[in-house]
Amino acid sequence: MQEMDTATQALDGVKVADFTWAIAGPITTQxxxxxxARVVKIxxxxxxxxxxxxxxxxxxxxxxxxxxxxxxxNANKYGITLNLNHPKAAGVVRKLIGWADVVAENFTPGTMAxxxxxxxxxxxxxxxxxxxxxxxxxxTGPLAQLPxxxxxxxxxxxxxxxxxxxxxxPSFIYGAYTDFLVPHFAIVTLVAALDNRRTTxxxxxxxxxxxxxxxxxxxxxxxxxxxxxxxMSLKGNKCDHAAPHQIYRCRGxxxxxxxxxxxxxxxxxxxxxxxxxxxxxxxRFDTLPSRKRNEDELDRLVEAWTVKFAPxxxxxxxxxxxxxxxxAIVGQEFFDDPQLKHRAHFSWLDHPEIGQQSYExxxxxxxxxxxxxxxxxxxxxxxxEYVYTELLGMPDEEFCELLNEGVFQ
Amino acid sequence: xxxxxxxxxxLNGFRVLDLTDDTGWLCGKxxxxxxxxxxxxxxxxxxxxxASGPFYQDAIDPEKSLHWFAFNANKRGIxxxxxxxxxxxxxxxxxxxxxxxxxxxxxxxxxxxGLGYSxxxxxxxxxxxxxxxxxxxxxxxxxxxxxDLAVMAMGGYTALCGEPGQRPVxxxxxxxCLMASVEAGAGTIIARYARGTIxxxxxxxxxxxxxxxxxxxxxxxxxxLDKVIPQRGGPCQQVxxxxxRRMYWRCRDGFVVFGILGGGFGSRYVAPLVKWMDEDGMAPxxxxxxxxxxxxxxxxxxxxxxxxxxxIARFFMQHSKEELxxxxxxxxxxxxxxxxxxxxxxDSDLRDRRFWQEVPHNELGRNISYPGGFATLSGAACKISxxxxxxxxxxxxxxxxxxxxxxxxxxxxxxGVV
Numbered sequence: 001m002q003e004m005d006t007a008t009q010a011l012d013g014v015k016v017a018d019f020t021w022a023i024a025g026p027i028t029t030q031x032x033x034x035x036x037a038r039v040v041k042i043x044x045x046x047x048x049x050x051x052x053x054x055x056x057x058x059x060x061x062x063x064x065x066x067x068x069x070x071x072x073x074n075a076n077k078y079g080i081t082l083n084l085n086h087p088k089a090a091g092v093v094r095k096l097i098g099w100a101d102v103v104a105e106n107f108t109p110g111t112m113a114x115x116x117x118x119x120x121x122x123x124x125x126x127x128x129x130x131x132x133x134x135x136x137x138x139x140t141g142p143l144a145q146l147p148x149x150x151x152x153x154x155x156x157x158x159x160x161x162x163x164x165x166x167x168x169x170p171s172f173i174y175g176a177y178t179d180f181l182v183p184h185f186a187i188v189t190l191v192a193a194l195d196n197r198r199t200t201x202x203x204x205x206x207x208x209x210x211x212x213x214x215x216x217x218x219x220x221x222x223x224x225x226x227x228x229x230x231x232m233s234l235k236g237n238k239c240d241h242a243a244p245h246q247i248y249r250c251r252g253x254x255x256x257x258x259x260x261x262x263x264x265x266x267x268x269x270x271x272x273x274x275x276x277x278x279x280x281x282x283x284r285f286d287t288l289p290s291r292k293r294n295e296d297e298l299d300r301l302v303e304a305w306t307v308k309f310a311p312x313x314x315x316x317x318x319x320x321x322x323x324x325x326x327x328a329i330v331g332q333e334f335f336d337d338p339q340l341k342h343r344a345h346f347s348w349l350d351h352p353e354i355g356q357q358s359y360e361x362x363x364x365x366x367x368x369x370x371x372x373x374x375x376x377x378x379x380x381x382x383x384x385e386y387v388y389t390e391l392l393g394m395p396d397e398e399f400c401e402l403l404n405e406g407v408f409q
Numbered sequence: 410x411x412x413x414x415x416x417x418x419x420l421n422g423f424r425v426l427d428l429t430d431d432t433g434w435l436c437g438k439x440x441x442x443x444x445x446x447x448x449x450x451x452x453x454x455x456x457x458x459x460a461s462g463p464f465y466q467d468a469i470d471p472e473k474s475l476h477w478f479a480f481n482a483n484k485r486g487i488x489x490x491x492x493x494x495x496x497x498x499x500x501x502x503x504x505x506x507x508x509x510x511x512x513x514x515x516x517x518x519x520x521x522x523g524l525g526y527s528x529x530x531x532x533x534x535x536x537x538x539x540x541x542x543x544x545x546x547x548x549x550x551x552x553x554x555x556x557d558l559a560v561m562a563m564g565g566y567t568a569l570c571g572e573p574g575q576r577p578v579x580x581x582x583x584x585x586c587l588m589a590s591v592e593a594g595a596g597t598i599i600a601r602y603a604r605g606t607i608x609x610x611x612x613x614x615x616x617x618x619x620x621x622x623x624x625x626x627x628x629x630x631x632x633x634l635d636k637v638i639p640q641r642g643g644p645c646q647q648v649x650x651x652x653x654r655r656m657y658w659r660c661r662d663g664f665v666v667f668g669i670l671g672g673g674f675g676s677r678y679v680a681p682l683v684k685w686m687d688e689d690g691m692a693p694x695x696x697x698x699x700x701x702x703x704x705x706x707x708x709x710x711x712x713x714x715x716x717x718x719x720x721i722a723r724f725f726m727q728h729s730k731e732e733l734x735x736x737x738x739x740x741x742x743x744x745x746x747x748x749x750x751x752x753x754x755x756d757s758d759l760r761d762r763r764f765w766q767e768v769p770h771n772e773l774g775r776n777i778s779y780p781g782g783f784a785t786l787s788g789a790a791c792k793i794s795x796x797x798x799x800x801x802x803x804x805x806x807x808x809x810x811x812x813x814x815x816x817x818x819x820x821x822x823x824x825g826v827v
Contacts, residue, residue: 010603027623035599056627056634068630119787138785143758147743151646151656155666155747156756160657162581163570170664170747171578172646172656174569174639175626184591185439185783189791191598192419192443196789198605204419205787212764212783215753216435217587219479219780224463225750226778227475232750235581237558241461245558247567247577254638256577258562319553326559328568328577331638334622334629337563342548345619346629358633363589363620364596365545367526368611369603 009036010369014194017100018042018077019117021049023150023179024210025106025134026073028186031362032102033076035371040096040387041077041378044084045409048380049074058354064380065353071377075349075359079378080387083409084115088402093117095392097125101197102190106134109144119205128203130193134186138209148210150176157214158221158232165236178214185213243291244270246299247328248306250314256328257311259302259318267291269321273314274305351376384408418444419789423601424507426450426500427484428491431458431583432513432555432617433541434480435590440509440597441483442782442791448503448807449484450491453825455800465773471800472772478797482768482779486798487807488827491522496826502811504529509537509597509610516546526612537600537610541586541593545616555617557583564621565628571641573653588624589617648714649707655718657747660725664747665733667725669717671704674743681740682721691724768796801827 014037018029026041026049033039043049051070058066082089093115097103103122105112112118112133122129133139136148154160154177164171186208193204215222221232239245242262250257261267264287271279279285279301284294291298306314311327318325329337335346335358343365346358359373388394388408402408420440425447427437441447449456459471466473490496501524504510510529512519519525526538540546543555544563553559561567561579571578596613604610622629631637639647644657646668654669670679680701686692696717706714725733730746737744746752759765767776782791804827808818821827 008607010599010606012606031595056631056637058634060635068634069627072627072630137758138762141758141762143738146738146745147741149743151668152666152743152745155657155745156753158748158750158753159580160666160747161664161749164578164581165572168572169644169659170657171570171572171641171643173580174566175624175628177624180623180626181588181591184595187595188439188591188598189419189443189784189786191595191602193786193789195598195602195605196419202788204789206784207786208784211759212780215780216439216591216783217584218582218750220463220476221582222750222753222780223475223479223777226754227465228463228467230463232581237576237579239558242556247558247562247579249576256562256568258556258558258567260556260558262556319550322554324554324556324559326553326563328562329565330568330628331632331636334565334625334632339544339548339550339563339616339618340622343545343616343619345622358630360622360629361619362595363592363617363623364539364613364615366596366600366603366611366613368607368609369600 008369009371010366011035011037011191014038014102015100016040016102016104017096019103019105019107019112020134022051022106023073023176024182024186025104026051027180027183028134028190029077029104030073030075031183031187034362034373035366035369039077040383040391041074041079042096043079043081043380045081045380046083052380058357063353068357071351071354071357072359074377075373076375077378078383078387078391079381080384081381081408083407086405086407086409088405088407090116092388092402092407094125095394097122097129099392100126101130101194103129103131104134104190105132108147109133109135109139123203126203128197128201130190130197130204130206132186132190132206132208134182134208134210136209137211139207150179153178153210153214156211158218159214162218162232162234164234166234170234178210181217182208182210182213185216238295241288243288243295244298244302246302248299248303250306250311251309255311257306257315258326258328259306260324261291262324263288266323270318270323273317273321273323274302276305347373349373349376353379381408416444417790419786420445422446423509424448425509425511426503426507427511429511429513429541430456431461431476431480432586433511433590433593434458435587436511436539436541436593436597437484438480438482439591439594442793444790447484448803449481449486449798450500451486451488451800453488453490453827455488478777479779481797482793483795484798485795485803485807486801487804488801490826491524493824493826495821495824497522497524499808499811499826500524501532503807504536505533506810507533507536508601509539511539511541511593511597513541516540516542516551530610534609535604537597537604537613539593539597539613539615541589541615541617543617545619546614550618555585557585560585560617561621564618565625566621569625569628569639569641572643573641575641577641585617585621588620589615592620649709652706652709652711652714654706654714655722658722658725660733661727661729663730663749665725665730665744666747667742667744669706669714670743671701671706673702675701675704678741678743682742682744685736685740686720686724689724689727691720691727693720696720766793768793770796772799
């Protein structure tokens with residue numbers, strides 16, 4: 001493990017026993033680690049984090065320590081292995097809980113309890129522990145046992161039904177959508193609970209429902225149904241109070257830019273940039289309602305212009321004129337985007353098995369305690385010796401004995 | 410009227426002045442759910458974004474926006490023109506007694522008024538100022554106009570969704586502002602924790618573009634490692650350079666979410682489906698012959714996958730969403746409904762968990778049922794305790810705290826300050 005930067009970070013001194021796996025949980029604890037918390041990630045050789053098993057692998061060579069699917073979400077963490085099913089694991093885990101301020105997990109409800117690690121169990125070891133569980137639908141209720149993965153939670157919450165064209169049915173809402181919104185709800189609650197503990201001395205159990213988090217992202221539509229009986233509909237790229245409002249084809253292979261015009265000022269600016277002053281007097285387009293009525297024709301005309309240029313040629317012109325516009329970035333553009341570069345969104349760390357690998361900053365920057373990545377995601381069990389003997393103070397003989405008995409598998 | 414939205418919230422006593430428009434509404438709402446004392450400050454006449462629908466009973470009225478209701482619950486509301494001299498004075502007085510300001514103006518706007526972080530920290534060194542903007546407070550795009558369409562594109566998400574080979578498609582309900590708002594909430598509370606250690610507040614600079622980037626999943630790393638750009642697959646998801654698996658399937662009354670898996674997941678989550686299909690006489694021999702535990706879907710072509718998926722599609726069309734979900738629960742399949750709003754509102758599990766919360770709207774003469782807390786806490790509340798404020802609803806209460814009486818208020822009203 002690289003040494004932590006000596007600058008003060010927001011969560012200095014916070015200690016986290018991290019049982020999370022997959023995406024939403026690891027992003028949560030990674031954000032804590034980014035801001036200075038010490039996070040020990042617990043895996044087992046028999047049951048490593050599933051993210052380790054699929055790619056993209058460095059050089060296309062599969063390997064448990066070689067995938068960005070794992071590294072991206074686990075920087076700054078110590079990695080240990082522990083076979084929780086081993087009879088001698090209980091004593092080890094007791095030490096770990098005694099060390100920790102926070103226990104985080106996102107298993108199917110009941111999994112932690114089966115290992116003797118329910119909140120009730122934990123407070124017997126550490127009365128002021130803050131524990132967070134992040135399951136699909138919370139710990140209780142008839143569907144609590146339903147396994148939750150991002151695409152399914154996007155489906156259950158209604159978010160998946162919002163992506164696509166009106167005449168096709170929904171398009172796949174890319175990725176594991178809800179996995180990226182859940183961590184922020186988790187962080188707000190968890191860090192507020194830690195702060196609360198500083199003043200009251202009391203711990204907390206947080207039973208987070210990933211579905212309930214996701215529903216915060218479409219609440220107005222749910223109220224619309226409940227109050228007006230109107231269900232959501234796919235709108236393609238159209239927006240009720242803007243036109244043109246479309247993703248337009250640009251010059252080149254699969255290149256696109258967004259243009260959104262909400263008012264007459266922006267409309268005039270767009271016409272000036274395009275060099276089509278005639279459109280300003282055209283009765284088909286002179287007001288927002290007329291532009292909405294003739295939107296398809298308008299889209300064809302605008303696209304006849306955009307298609308002549310690469311997005312990076314016209315987006316700066318449109319923006320300089322005050323028209324909301326943007327390139328639909330892909331591939332190398334993630335790394336070349338001037339604004340993302342300016343914010344140092346990507347940073348690179350040298351991983352022992354796969355070398356330089358990118359890590360991504362959160363969407364916010366703190367002016368006083370900026371946070372940073374300083375250590376790449378751990379190889380499986382990489383920090384066993386350090387964590388068990390140094391952090392938890394286990395005598396060397398005991399460590400060797402337990403190692404030989406397979407407790408750390 | 411009680412001061413805190415929630416009397417036993419983790420954030421009780423944490424006062425937030427919320428200057429945001431719809432770009433940042435959700436941030437203060439999330440803090441309010443945990444008990445923060447959030448005061449929404451609107452310009453006289455109300456927040457411009459109150460004009461955005463949907464509206465209660467479709468009545469276009471700034472006091473009836475469901476969009477406003479949803480993201481401003483748990484806040485109290487005052488009006489104040491921070492552009493006037495007197496308005497600035499009053500704002501500064503409020504800042505002296507507050508913990509946090511959330512704002513979503515163009516970068517530099519508050520500085521121009523003398524109300525930026527560098528000024529406010531002199532007044533109150535403990536203040537946390539959280540700024541939510543399309544691209545952040547500095548950098549080449551600092552002054553760029555943001556809109557959901559543009560920011561989702563520039564955050565790399567839009568290019569990933571849509572029909573194969575066709576125009577990328579957005580999510581029909583604006584998401585970038587919500588992504589940034591919850592990042593802002595996390596940043597604010599981390600800054601609050603730091604304040605307990607270092608004794609002073611800080612500036613939290615949130616970029617919508619960067620917030621969106623996380624949702625692109627591994628797209629940047631797929632380029633970095635393999636020089637691969639994920640291709641749009643309509644309702645299907647790309648599983649290898651040559652193959653897409655179907656994720657959204659038509660059934661009798663809508664869509665369900667399900668994906669073919671191989672290996673351990675395949676034998677656990679797909680094999681039971683084939684058994685179920687077989688019970689109904691709908692599993693062809695080639696499907697029954699598959700050894701799911703050794704199947705590697707990354708080695709299959711789209712044609713191979715279509716051969717597997719075709720009989721499954723036929724089976725799903727024989728059933729309703731509810732039948733498929735119930736049957737899947739029994740067999741522990743990774744299948745769920747692609748819910749409509751109706752499905753979410755009528756979800757029996759959410760009902761059984763008493764998730765929905767009845768919130769009184771006396772001005773409408775009724776209660777409205779809201780999604781409840783995103784978490785259940787052992788020793789604190791996470792819930793909606795009050796509906797969103799009407800325009801200037803709490804002017805008297807809040808301004809009384811800084812020594813203004815009703816006469817002062819009517820003077821300020823005439824001067825256009827409140």
